[in-house]
Structure formats: structure tokens, C-alpha cells
Amino acid sequence: MISTKGRYALRVMLDLAEHADGRAMPLKEIAERQGISKKYLEIIVKELVKGGLIQGSSGKGGGYRLCRDATDYTVGEILELTEGSLALVACLATDAAPCERAPQCQTLPMWAELDGMIHDYFYKKKLSDLVK
Amino acid sequence: MISTKGRYALRVMLDLAEHADGRAMPLKEIAERQGISKKYLEIIVKELVKGGLIQGSSGKGGGYRLCRDATDYTVGEILELTEGSLALVACLATDAAPCERAPQCQTLPMWAELDGMIHDYFYKKKLSDLVK
DNA sequence: TTATTACCTATTGACATAGTAGGTAAATAT
């Protein structure tokens, strides 16, 4: 299940995409518009900055702005950065310990197939696809 | 992410499907074959019985057996029973509180679409499809 | 009557989730 972290991150990115008029957008405004605690958003936004998806500028007139055009972000990269992993089952996570039952596992092919479908879905979906 | 509960439940069901020779299968044997703690499986199997997917019989010669043919179980019902909900995001869970942002939510249609795809995938997949 | 099996309640350690609290540093406007 996608947690609030990933969902809020996506909403922040969308908010920035819709208000990308060159000026930096203060987090306070985003928090008010989205109805999310600014304090909690600080944590999320920090990860987005660290991951290179957005950039922040301090001081009066400061705030956050996208680094690229909204068409150049995939939903997948936003979610994966904030959620850590989108893997459907533990054994398919990138940092998973190798499972010795894998060769004879009867369920693994199913998990892998659906996991691939989900991955494709999120990485084909652009941030700009969500802006109405 | 699908937890061990749902994944183990599926493996128990598969184990029962493969050894369905009329006799009841003791949990001890399933646990040994699958390499899963019998104590933990007790919890999972209890839910499968309560949910009407399998039936248990006590005493010597007792154990568990499927209630129907393996072709008549969907992976979806097994997972949903043990996982509680397969919803991708909290607001799509069956017991979710109604979200007042839903009408103008820009991300909801995406969550709903993928959620539907996952739901379809799991409910079209039969237990018998996993038996090799 | 003994062995075997399901079934039951309770407990636990570790971890993740969803935040809150209270600051410091940087940039700008006055």
C-alpha cells in the first residue's frame, strides 16, 4: 500500500507543476492549499530535494520549484524515491536477500509478473498526465 | 506490499491443492515442507477455516483439506481474506472514511485505475493456475 | 488410554507510520 509519504509527495509535485510561473513556491502555501501539515511536508520535501527532483531557496521570496518540465517526471520515480521501494513482495525489493526457494517457488512468477505491471504503470505515467 | 500472512496463506492453499488425495493434511507436514513455523501457520490457517476456504478435522488422521476444487479458488479471495484489504491506497479500502477531497483529487483516478488492474489480476488468477 | 491433531488466548520484540517540537542558517526587503 502506498503510504501518505508517497501520496503527499505526489501532491506537492503536482502543486508545484500547476503553479510553475518562475517564482519559488513557499511550503506554507502548498501545505495550506493541500490541507497537509507543513511540518510533516518538510520531511517529505527534504527527500525530494535530496533526490534532485526539486530545488529549494531560502529567505524572503524563497520556496521550492521543479528542476525539470512536468512532462519529464514519472510518477514512478517520485513514488520510488519517497516510498523506498514499490515492490509488491519483500523478495522482489532491490535490497532483498536472495531466496533459496526462488527456483522452485510456485508463486514467484505471479508476483514478478504483477510487480512488472505495476512498475510499468507508474513509470509510464508522467506528472503532467495528472495535471488537469 | 503483500505480507507474509497472505503469501504463506497462498502457499498453504497450494500445498493442499497438490496433496489433495482425499486424506486430511496435518499442519505439521505443511509447515515442514514449506519451511514455515507451524505456530505461525496456525494463526493463518485459522483465518482460512473461519473464512470458509478450508476445513480442519481434529484427532489422529486429522488435518486440513480444501472445500472446493483448486480451479474454484481465486488468488484474490485468498489474499483478501488474509491481508484484510488489497487496496493500493488507504482511501480505496472498503472500510475507508469518505474523503472530502475526492471530487477534485487529481491523483484518485490514477490510484483507482491501477487498483482495479491489480484487483482484476488477482481475481482472474485461479489457485490451479499456480500448480505446476 | 494414549497419541495425535486442531484450536484457543495471550504475549512479545522489532519496526514503520504519521506525525510534532523546537531550533539554526540563509536570503531578502526595509
Next chain:
DNA sequence: ATATTTACCTACTATGTCAATAGGTAATAA
């Protein structure tokens, strides 16, 4: 210079879930 605004930083916490474990009782068959 100074006040204001903003990002950025570390730490803390309550709650819940996960993945089991522990120690029994009830039912059934040889």
C-alpha cells in the same frame, strides 16, 4: 543594520502492524 521570511536540521513520540512465540485445551482415532 535589522527584521522578516523562508528553507533546513535534529530529535522525539504515540500508535499500530508485523511476524512470530508460549503454553495451553478440546476433539478424534488407534
